[in-house]
Amino acid sequence: MRPSSPDQRPYVSPAVRLAAEWSWRFLVVVAGVVLLAYGLSFVSEIVIPVLIALLVTALLAPVVNRLHHRLRVPRGLSVLVTMLVTAGVVAGLVTIVGSQASEQFPQLQQQAAQGVSEVERWLSDGPLHLTSTAISDYVQQAQDAISQNRETLIAGATGVVATAGHVIAGFFICLFTAFFFLLEGRRIWSWLLHLLPVPARDPLDDASRQSWVTLTHYMRATIVVAFTDGVGVAIGAAILQVPLATSLGLLVFLGAFIPIVGALLSGTVAVLVALVAHDFVTALIMLGVVLLVQQIESHLLQPFLMGRAVAVHPLAVILAVAGGASVFGIVGALFAVPTVAVLKSGISTLARGGRPDEEVEEITASDAPLAPDEPAPNDGTEHEDVEGGTQADPVER
Template sequence: MAAEDDQRPADRPDPAGQLNPPPWLLRAFLLAAATVAGFVVAFWLLQQLQGLLTVLMVSLFLAFAIEPAVNWLARHGWRRGPATGVVFLTLLLVVVGFVWTLGSLLVEQVTTLVENAPRYADEAVDLVNKTFKTDMSGDDIEKYATEWSSSLEGYAVGLAGNVWGIGTTAVAALFQALGVLLFTYYFAADGPRFRNAVCSLLPPNKQRHVLRAWDIAVEKTGGYIYSRGLLALVSTLAHYIMLRVFDVPSAFALALWVGVVSQFIPTVGTYLAGALPVVVAVVNNPPDGLWVIGFIILYQQFENYVLQPRITATTLDMHPAVAFGAVLAGAAILGPTGALLAIPVTATLQAFAGAYIRRYDVEVPAEDAPLPLPKPERPHHRLIRIRRPKRD
């Protein structure tokens, strides 16, 4: 009787003979539905704002990269706004000079190729006939060239029909570039104010961790740009001397291409950088192409095992396998943008983990040292207790 009185009203059967649901069931159902809806809305917002988030991420990376230079100017009496503008102008001049140099190289090589096309065709025909024992002539080359030009003309007509899509893509890329420049300027010029605004939302014990993480990110990103720039300068000088020795045309432009592309494009930058001077050297004088290939291979070994460890020892010390895996992961997540940002982001995470994760020394005996002898086991003595009869 007492057990029946202890039943809650929600658990008592109704006149139809069914139990009423507990009162928390409806609240749990609504909470679960709201959680699922929140995740769906958040995922949808991330998809819609993916372009803006990418722009903000790239801008923050660029702001980290130029902040050491801005801080140096600020310590020497400059205001942060004009200091950021001077750094921006310097980088803009460097980029324009690089593009102008490569543009002049492209125009020069295309002009040379057009002027010497008949001679190159005759030499190619002679080489094919001698190598493969064929009997080709200039008429065959002309026929193939006519077919290729017809195919190229059809491709150009199709490309012109899609000019609206190309123009729209170009305008979108231009707006993204302007957005990156604008956000980068604000992040760099108002860096201390931005950090204070973020830290004001956190308790004091959390503020120290945020400021430390920010300083590590600035140090590693700036160190990455500094080390890459120094390696690019050394590579440009070395390849310029080599190309001048072999009298390769446009030596400075090719050396600048090798230095910049090999250092700032991860993983495949070395191969892209070395292909162009080899092609130009082969076109100018085929035997020189072999010498250029040999020098590029030797210099790459010198850079990987001698020069790069010394320069990056204090700025960006990362195992090559970790860097390669980071580039692949970044490319899988954000494409080319992720590949470019992968190494400095990984270096920042590695430094942050090293600052907070405690490591211990591994006590392992040397390989040639004899193993310690096991301790001798103590003999087991069987204790026998003799019970004596009790005396009355």
């Protein structure tokens, strides 16, 4: 055999070469995403309120735009009125829930004690035939476990207090961020675009318009679906005379912002309250009410309200919620579906060459979601780019 030439390279099939090229690029992308998530975790007290403010902005922006463009109300006043009315509605709901809880919670506590006695009697007289001594032993074991883990419980309570402080700080960050997003969101986005290379500005701006309309539609549909779920469960609880009906409805309303599983899990609380306050039959009826509301949501509200602009396959929704919850907990479950919907719309727009569909063009031309009160600087003119040349403004064209 002749010795191989030193210049001769070992043969690598095109398939293997292609797989290797895709693999290292994929690993680089994954590593970048992991590093970004790890870095953001250190400032989660700021990032999470800003993301919530973005959802609030997507929900309130159509109202602000209608006040500003159609009723000719100054944009600053439109933002202020919208946020004050929203805050008033939230404060009213909290007041109603608080007053109802203060009135009915003592009765519910007494009924819960009676329910525990019923459970003890069922354990002794039911199919398990546990003696009172065995039940007392189990209760004593539970008390001993609590005593042994007292330091852990105290540390957890201290953590709850610290978390409450973060929640209050996050609330004010979210409030001020949403205000300025509604007031000058388009200018902020224009400034961020100018940090990018010139060729990337127009496609990314068009993709952002499509993504923003998708997020607006998603929030609009979600608020209607959540309201329907909450009202349905509250009416069912009121008819069955379940305590804290309004509070349970508000809990289901908040839980419905996590698609598919949120309203069902929060509705389980209503079933448990019905079981404690009344009996097993009432709890079964309450469970039927929760499932009926879920069926109305799944087969009527979701298909018609989400529409083509927020068309995400149910399997993608389930996997997104499960993945977000497993990695980031409740926050991940909350932002999983809007993130998937926004990425889907943005990537689809970029795949079309950065051209939004006709619906988005009509919406953004007539009522831009985050349009400022007046044109941004350099509107209709030219500005200097980083390299010293000139380029028409990609945002205000």
